[in-house]
Amino acid sequence: xxxxxxxxxxxxxxxxxxxxxxxxxxxxxxxMYWYKQKAKKPPELMFVYSYEKLSINESVPSRFSPECxxxxxxxxxxxALQPEDSxxxxxxxxxxxxxxxxxxxxxxxxxTVL
Amino acid sequence: xxKVVQSPLSLVVHEGDTVTLNCSYEVTxxxxxxxxxxxxxxxxxxxxxxxxxxxxxxxxxxxxxxxKELFSILNITATQTxxxxxxxxxxxxxxxASKLTxxxxxxxxxxL
Numbered sequence: 001x002x003x004x005x006x007x008x009x010x011x012x013x014x015x016x017x018x019x020x021x022x023x024x025x026x027x028x029x030x031x032m033y034w035y036k037q038k039a040k041k042p043p044e045l046m047f048v049y050s051y052e053k054l055s056i057n058e059s060v061p062s063r064f065s066p067e068c069x070x071x072x073x074x075x076x077x078x079x080a081l082q083p084e085d086s087x088x089x090x091x092x093x094x095x096x097x098x099x100x101x102x103x104x105x106x107x108x109x110x111x112t113v114l
Numbered sequence: 115x116x117k118v119v120q121s122p123l124s125l126v127v128h129e130g131d132t133v134t135l136n137c138s139y140e141v142t143x144x145x146x147x148x149x150x151x152x153x154x155x156x157x158x159x160x161x162x163x164x165x166x167x168x169x170x171x172x173x174x175x176x177x178x179x180x181x182k183e184l185f186s187i188l189n190i191t192a193t194q195t196x197x198x199x200x201x202x203x204x205x206x207x208x209x210x211a212s213k214l215t216x217x218x219x220x221x222x223x224x225x226l
Contacts, residue, residue, distance in 0.1 A: 004156075042202055042216035043157070056213065090156055102148060103214065105156035 003027075004106035006091050012112045013081065021076040021109045023091030032074040033103065034066060035090040043090055049074060050096070081113045116141045118205050120217035127224055131193050135220045137203030138185040146206040147179055147186050148214065153199045160188070160201075193224045 004025045013019050023032065031050045035043035048056035049068040057066075063085075065077040074091055088108045094101040117140045127133055137147065146164045150157035161170040163179035163186060170177050174193075179186045190197055200221050204214040 042204075042218055045213055048213070088155075102159050102162045104159060105150075107155045 004091055004093055004104055006089075006106035006109050008109055009107065010110045010112075012114065013078065014114050015081060015083075017081075018077070018079045020078065021089055021091075021111075023074040023076075023093075023106055024072055025093045025104075025106075026072055027093065027095075027104070028071075029093035029095050029104075030071060031094050031096055031101075032068065033092040034064075034074070034076050035092065035105075037088040037090055037108070047076075078111075081111075083113050086112045116205065116207060116215040118203055118215050118217035120201075120203050120220050122220060123218070124221040125223070127193055127222070129194060129224055129226055131224075132189065132191045133193060133222060135188040135190075135201050135203075135222070136185060137187070137217055139203075139205045139215075140184065141205045141207045141215065143207045144181065144184075144205065145208045148204045148206065149177055149186070149188050150202040150204065151199045152202055152219070157202055190222075193222075195224050195226065198222060198224045 007022045033048050034046040036046055037043045045058050046060045047066045052068045063080050067075040088110050090108045091106040092103040094103045119138050121136045146162055148162045149160040151160055161177045166179055166181040174191045177188045200219040202219045203217040206214050
């Protein structure tokens with residue numbers, strides 16, 4: 001299995017809703033990432049998990065809450081989002097956290113906040 | 115602050131043309147430069163370059179890195195409409211916990 005999967009593909013939520021995004025990989029990668037990508041912009045890093053521990057939080061608002069239950073799974077819990085949080089949310093993984101390992105991206109979840 | 119600049123921002127070519135996409139960077143403790151292709155969804159990995167002067171090649175795509183002049187190019191020969199996409203360049207540096215700094219991308223459109 002050489003891919004990163006994400007669910008759901010699309011999500012529409014109201015500002016008072018609580019929802020979760022899910023990311024899974026079975027490549028034995030020990031670093032996993034959440035990125036946010038707005039239209040016509042490059043991906044922006046949100047969080048990095050290394051060996052199931054949070055190693056980077058890029059000053060992301062607390063309405064985004066990441067979780068890494070095991071080495072294959074990464075969740076992003078969403079609560080009280082704003083319309084400006086609408087974006088493509090990308091998960092990525094690589095073998096180990098480090099600048100010489102390529103990151104593989106999942107297909108993304110397109111999130112719309114009403 | 116680390117910086118990655120791609121040029122041109124967008125490009126329209128005819129099928130069969132050869133294109134060269136550019137990526138320049140200013141990064142402390144450079145370790146790697148990566149090229150990705152992004153169509154409608156997730157970026158797809160193309161190449162990772164860590165050493166100067168060594169060309170990486172995959173079919174009609176090739177890339178090379180110049181660490182002295184701090185740039186990389188991505189060449190696509192005999193372009194096809196399926197090459198239409200945004201091409202992203204990203205740079206990884208040591209000491210920054212594997213954070214990639216992305217350029218804004220080059221939007222390539224290949225027409226018939």
